[in-house]
Amino acid sequence: MFVSISTILVASAAAASATTIPVKRDTSISVTPHEQYSSSIGVLGCKINTNRVAYWPEAIDCNNICVKVSYQGRSVNLLKIDQSGGAHDISYDAWNYLAFGKGAKEEPHMGGGIAMTYQTVNADECKGLLQDGVLPLSAANSMNYVAMCLGKPDSWVAKNYELLNILDPVCHYGYAEKCTLNLxxxxxxxxxxxxxxxxxxxxxxxxxxxxxxxxxVVA
Known part of the structure; x- marks a missing residue:
């Protein structure tokens, strides 16, 4: 049977296109509960939903800061804004909800690692966890991270951050005011x-x- 070169080229192009379509894959991890809020890049806990945070081993970059964790048909989006020493911790309330179907205030449980799955999702899917829809960072102590992200002007953080004159992630000191930056x-x-x-x-x-x-409990 005669097959034209054009037919082969079209088929090859279609195959190549198919192989480049990104596929979101679930990864299995052991998830443990984390009680006290912190952020190694200086995200201000008073300006986000601290019950939806991931504390994971990977270094924090400027795009992949939102993960979707799932277990037995339940899912939550979490901000990946703190680096752990090796564990895959998530906020206690999120862990409690995923594992038992109710929030930690309503029905608190105790326990260790539970095998759950996760996938990295577009950071826009975590915007609802941010008080003003942008990542709130400490103007005094987040500049290394901010500078890294501004060096990647197309990154999500470079386009979606704000600086506030608050010194620490648990918002004990400073002023709750916005700052500007001109490098x-x-x-x-x-x-x-x-x-x-x-x-x-x-x-x-x-x-x-x-x-x-x-x-x-107040941090």
Missing amino acids: QESNQAKCPHTLGMPNQLKDNPVINIQYGTGKE
Whole structure:
């Protein structure tokens, strides 16, 4: 049977196109509960949903900061904003919900690692976990991460971040005010108050859910 060269080329192109379509694959991991909020890149806990955070071994980049974790038909999106020492921890409330179907405040459980699956998803799928829809970072202590991401101008974080004059991820010190950054002028942000002042914050608490009791505790 005669097969034209054009037919072969079309078929080859179709095959090549098919092989380049990205496929989201679930990866199996042992997931453990994490009680106290933290962020190694300085994400401010008072400006996000701290009950939906992933604490994983991988270094944090500027795009893949949103993961979807699933177990027995239940799924949650989590912000991957802290680097663990080796475990795949997630917020206690998220772990409790995935494992038992109810939040940690409603029905707290205790336990260790549970085999769950995850996939990295577009960071936009975690926007609902951010108070203002952008990643809130410490103007005083997140500059290494910010500079890295601004060096990748097409990255999600470079297009979706804000700096605030708050010193620590649990929002104990500073001012709850937005700052601006112009790297052509300075590698430090400009804020209404002096950057990095240890003013005690009182109206921006970070709340942890206590492991085993379900009680809310100020960090």
